[in-house]
Amino acid sequence: MFRIKSSIRENNSILVLSEIINRPEISRAMISELTGLNKATVSEIVRRLIDDNYVIEIGPGKSTSSGGRRPILLTVNKKAGVSISFDVRYDRISYLITYLDGEKIDYTTEGKEMNKDNIVDTIASVVDHAKNTMDECPFGIIGVTVSIHGIVYDNKIEFTPYFDLDEIDLVAELEERIDLPVHIENEANLSALAEAAFDNEHKSIISFSAHTGIGAGIILDGKLHRGNKGRSGEVGHTVLYPNGTNCPCGNQGCLEQYCSTKAIVRKYQLLKGNPSLTFEDLVESYHQKDSSTLNLILQFAKDFGIGLMNVIGNYDPEVVYINSEILEEIPELISLLQHYLSMTIYKNVPLKQSILGRKASLYGATVMNLQSYLHVDNVEFSLNMEKVMEV
Numbered sequence: 001m002f003r004i005k006s007s008i009r010e011n012n013s014i015l016v017l018s019e020i021i022n023r024p025e026i027s028r029a030m031i032s033e034l035t036g037l038n039k040a041t042v043s044e045i046v047r048r049l050i051d052d053n054y055v056i057e058i059g060p061g062k063s064t065s066s067g068g069r070r071p072i073l074l075t076v077n078k079k080a081g082v083s084i085s086f087d088v089r090y091d092r093i094s095y096l097i098t099y100l101d102g103e104k105i106d107y108t109t110e111g112k113e114m115n116k117d118n119i120v121d122t123i124a125s126v127v128d129h130a131k132n133t134m135d136e137c138p139f140g141i142i143g144v145t146v147s148i149h150g151i152v153y154d155n156k157i158e159f160t161p162y163f164d165l166d167e168i169d170l171v172a173e174l175e176e177r178i179d180l181p182v183h184i185e186n187e188a189n190l191s192a193l194a195e196a197a198f199d200n201e202h203k204s205i206i207s208f209s210a211h212t213g214i215g216a217g218i219i220l221d222g223k224l225h226r227g228n229k230g231r232s233g234e235v236g237h238t239v240l241y242p243n244g245t246n247c248p249c250g251n252q253g254c255l256e257q258y259c260s261t262k263a264i265v266r267k268y269q270l271l272k273g274n275p276s277l278t279f280e281d282l283v284e285s286y287h288q289k290d291s292s293t294l295n296l297i298l299q300f301a302k303d304f305g306i307g308l309m310n311v312i313g314n315y316d317p318e319v320v321y322i323n324s325e326i327l328e329e330i331p332e333l334i335s336l337l338q339h340y341l342s343m344t345i346y347k348n349v350p351l352k353q354s355i356l357g358r359k360a361s362l363y364g365a366t367v368m369n370l371q372s373y374l375h376v377d378n379v380e381f382s383l384n385m386e387k388v389m390e391v
């Protein structure tokens with residue numbers, strides 16, 4: 001097991017480290033100004049953080065307006081450790097390995113039926129491979145976080161509608177197998193953490209994810225809002241049509257039975273009377289302006305808009321990030337949804353297409369590994385997007 005070293009056990013050290021993590025570079029004087037700690041205390045803490053490999057000096061910055069010596073700038077030692085994130089869907093597993101600043105080392109995605117019998121082996125083989133190739137990092141692998149498309153509460157999977165992962169204690173089994181700290185969290189919650197880490201402007205953010213299911217991650221005043229039992233943002237199970245399609249959650253007519261990628265493909269197959277048609281076929285039909293497909297997508301947009309407004313009405317965010325394969329392929333739907341909003345009391349809430357796409361929950365899992373290892377509440381990434389999108 002990895003242990004937190006002496007230098008960051010106390011609160012002032014965590015305060016100083018948070019300031020260093022959340023900026024590309026910073027001087028001791030600036031840390032003192034931002035934290036209210038006196039300069040001698042800051043210098044002593046920084047000396048210990050450097051000794052313990054958390055922080056490095058990156059040379060002199062610009063001189064201050066009053067002249068004088070140019071301050072030495074500090075940055076987090078991103079190569080001190082490595083974070084591993086997994087995103088597990090019923091038909092796909094992806095993973096992202098990064099340094100402490102979020103810079104990618106490896107990203108892989110693989111189509112594979114996932115279930116309770118193969119998940120531990122699949123994750124352990126990736127982690128074992130990483131352990132064998134990353135021995136030069138002083139802290140090694142700082143943690144493993146797994147994104148779950150289902151309800152997660154207190155590091156346990158409570159409900160996964162389309163596969164059987166809720167039948168095992170995933171965290172306990174993985175920790176025993178790989179001997180590293182393991183966290184699990186809901187996919188939409190992690191996506192929201194990622195959007196917040198790349199968005200330095202807003203403090204109240206909703207990340208609206210529509211994949212095999214639909215969920216929203218809610219960040220209020222900079223903090224993830226999970227609710228009493230991890231069910232906050234379960235907008236996929238709000239009712240769109242009373243007495244509508246049966247849903248595995250126990251209700252009928254849930255939003256996710258109409259607007260998830262899975263649901264829309266099923267509707268397209270029914271429409272065309274061909275169960276072998278795929279998501280790609282649907283997108284192609286739309287772009288060829290097939291009239292019944294255009295109507296299907298228009299109805300989808302109306303339903304999606306209702307779900308979106310229901311969650312906006314509950315939390316009043318500053319911005320909503322949307323993460324959906326359908327909107328990625330048909331980006332003009334964002335302006336249509338913005339138009340629906342413009343006719344309501346929610347007209348000033350901007351909708352943004354998530355640039356992180358499929359990697360959103362993986363970056364969110366990286367944030368969670370960092371928060372837990374470094375004992376900090378907020379993590380902001382200063383990476384530029386081109387670096388993030390490199391595959």
Ligand SMILES: [Zn+2]
Nearest residue numbers: 237247249254
């Ligand atoms: Zn439901």
